[in-house]
Amino acid sequence: MAMEMRLPVARKPLSESLGRESKKHLVVPGDTITTDTGFMRGHGTYMGEEKLIASVAGSVERVNKLICVKALKTRYNGEVGDIVVGRITERRRSAEDELAMRGFLQEGDLISAEVQAVFSDGAVSLHTRSLKYGKLGQGVLVQVSPSLVKRQKTHFHDLPCGASVILGNNGFIWIYPTPEHKEEDAGGFIANLEPVSLADREVISRLRNCIVSLVTQRMMLYDTSILYCYEASLPHPIKDILKPEIMEEIVLETRQRLLEQEG
Amino acid sequence: MASVALSEAEKVYIVHGVQPLKITVLKEDLRVDGRGCEDYRCVDVETDVVSNTSGSARVKLGHTDILVGVKAEMGTPKLEKPNEGYLEFFVDCSANATPEFEGRGGDDLGTEIANTLYRIFNNKSSVDLKSLCISPREHCWILYVDVLLLECGGNLFDAISIAVKAALFNTRIPRVRVLEDEEGSKDIELSDDPYDCIRLSVENVPCIVTLCKIGYRHVVDATLQEEACSLASLLVSVTSKGVVTCMRKVGKGSLDPESIFEMMETGKRVGKVLHTSLQNILHKEESLGTKRQKVGFLG
Numbered sequence: 001m002a003m004e005m006r007l008p009v010a011r012k013p014l015s016e017s018l019g020r021e022s023k024k025h026l027v028v029p030g031d032t033i034t035t036d037t038g039f040m041r042g043h044g045t046y047m048g049e050e051k052l053i054a055s056v057a058g059s060v061e062r063v064n065k066l067i068c069v070k071a072l073k074t075r076y077n078g079e080v081g082d083i084v085v086g087r088i089t090e091r092r093r094s095a096e097d098e099l100a101m102r103g104f105l106q107e108g109d110l111i112s113a114e115v116q117a118v119f120s121d122g123a124v125s126l127h128t129r130s131l132k133y134g135k136l137g138q139g140v141l142v143q144v145s146p147s148l149v150k151r152q153k154t155h156f157h158d159l160p161c162g163a164s165v166i167l168g169n170n171g172f173i174w175i176y177p178t179p180e181h182k183e184e185d186a187g188g189f190i191a192n193l194e195p196v197s198l199a200d201r202e203v204i205s206r207l208r209n210c211i212v213s214l215v216t217q218r219m220m221l222y223d224t225s226i227l228y229c230y231e232a233s234l235p236h237p238i239k240d241i242l243k244p245e246i247m248e249e250i251v252l253e254t255r256q257r258l259l260e261q262e263g
Numbered sequence: 264m265a266s267v268a269l270s271e272a273e274k275v276y277i278v279h280g281v282q283p284l285k286i287t288v289l290k291e292d293l294r295v296d297g298r299g300c301e302d303y304r305c306v307d308v309e310t311d312v313v314s315n316t317s318g319s320a321r322v323k324l325g326h327t328d329i330l331v332g333v334k335a336e337m338g339t340p341k342l343e344k345p346n347e348g349y350l351e352f353f354v355d356c357s358a359n360a361t362p363e364f365e366g367r368g369g370d371d372l373g374t375e376i377a378n379t380l381y382r383i384f385n386n387k388s389s390v391d392l393k394s395l396c397i398s399p400r401e402h403c404w405i406l407y408v409d410v411l412l413l414e415c416g417g418n419l420f421d422a423i424s425i426a427v428k429a430a431l432f433n434t435r436i437p438r439v440r441v442l443e444d445e446e447g448s449k450d451i452e453l454s455d456d457p458y459d460c461i462r463l464s465v466e467n468v469p470c471i472v473t474l475c476k477i478g479y480r481h482v483v484d485a486t487l488q489e490e491a492c493s494l495a496s497l498l499v500s501v502t503s504k505g506v507v508t509c510m511r512k513v514g515k516g517s518l519d520p521e522s523i524f525e526m527m528e529t530g531k532r533v534g535k536v537l538h539t540s541l542q543n544i545l546h547k548e549e550s551l552g553t554k555r556q557k558v559g560f561l562g
Binding site: 001002003004005006007008009010087089106107108109110136137138139140141192193195196198201202204205206208209212237238239241242243244 | 268269270271272273275276279280283293294295296297298299301302303304305306307308309323483532533536537540541543544547548555556558
């Protein structure tokens with residue numbers, strides 16, 4: 001059995017460990033971004049008293065004439081076309097619903113869906129009008145901040161390490177064993193409850209720990225970053241990945257690899 | 264207790280991870296975060312975090328965050344135990360931990376935890392209560408132990424008992440003298456030196472080990488998701504020598520006597536290691552003295 005107790009260590013600010021030369025322009029709600037009125041206001045800003053003021057806490061991003069503030073940690077705001085992973089908490093109770101749906105979906109079930117429309121109060125309506133969406137079977141759910149999930153063309157990834165991952169835009173990440181063959185006729189509502197093999201479990205647990213360590217170090221989540229982090233973590237036993245010093249080492253290596261790949 | 268909703272498939276995945284396919288192969292357990300059945304998550308312990316208490320400690324076990332403060336006050340001993348001081352426990356489940364604890368939602372859990380703490384300390388050897396007596400039948404020290412639940416991430420009882428032990432280790436009670444003058448009236452004199460204090464011996468303070476039954480195996484230090492898959496758990500309170508002071512079963516499921524025996528043995532084994540680690544870290548922290556960098560809540 002393993003038991004480790006330690007004294008807490010103060011977290012170093014990220015900019016120190018990165019050695020960044022240009023510091024990000026961070027603002028809090030109410031801060032003035034600029035008094036120059038020539039800019040167009042983007043998300044997270046508003047005009048007040050002849051100056052541009054931030055309405056969320058985050059970093060200022062400027063694209064030519066457009067200034068917006070990208071919040072570092074926010075509640076999920078739905079956009080049409082987003083992929084989300086969600087848990088059913090409540091359902092409409094009517095006679096037809098009881099007869100028809102309860103066989104397929106229960107309270108507590110996880111589903112993957114796409115955002116169809118956004119209401120003015122922020123609520124979203126979802127659809128599962130494709131065979132790739134639907135009820136999720138066995139796997140592991142990791143909840144992260146929505147601002148850490150990078151927007152990409154596709155959010156369903158079959159990673160080469162042996163597991164698949166769905167990066168929901170709402171911050172719910174679903175890791176599951178890659179299905180053996182695509183079952184087209186099942187329609188995705190019948191869950192496979194057979195035991196998952198130990199090898200697959202190890203991959204899934206390792207991926208889960210890698211995602212948690214990336215999130216703790218505030219790195220964006222997308223298929224490449226998760227894969228690099230997985231590969232960097234291979235020398236370490238799975239449960240050690242969550243130890244602070246090993247987590248820092250792995251994420252640093254991931255960051256370096258990503259920079260090399262971009263540059 | 265704070266809980267998460269899980270789908271059937273997720274529960275099946277967790278249960279199959281804890282119990283291997285072949286009953287004879289016992290090494291194949293792999294929980295969701297890669298731990299084995301008897302592994303704890305990493306624990307962060309820090310004492311002396313609240314300055315206006317006699318002793319305090321903060322324990323972070325994964326996502327579970329507990330703050331304990333101990334205040335020593337003078338009072339009258341209980342009638343049936345005139346030569347001893349006593350401990351009073353109060354547990355506050357803060358609404359910060361989960362929305363379920365808003366308003367009076369956390370009161371039930373708070374009383375349950377406080378009653379468990381009373382039970383495990385309800386024996387002669389846990390804390391030397393006679394050392395808390397100032398003058399028999401008249402004055403004694405009462406230690407008010409306040410537990411604050413800041414974040415709930417599973418395995419509350421273990422984290423709380425570790426924090427209580429660390430806070431009691433950190434408690435410094437001022438040294439007092441009873442002066443009796445000619446008329447016979449007693450006067451209590453507090454020492455002038457603020458560092459002149461007595462400390463409690465926490466050698467025999469027990470810690471709780473929670474063993475959750477998942478499938479036909481049991482796990483130590485369950486996360487919220489694992490607790491949702493377990494129907495019955497056993498709370499075993501163990502001292503550093505491996506002596507069980509009290510045992511309690513929670514949950515609506517049943518446990519057969521063989522499982523209870525196995526879980527108790529695991530609890531004793533795990534408890535001894537828990538105590539050794541805790542003693543080591545507390546002594547290490549104390550040896551650092553003033554050089555220790557205090558992290559507190561803003562670290």
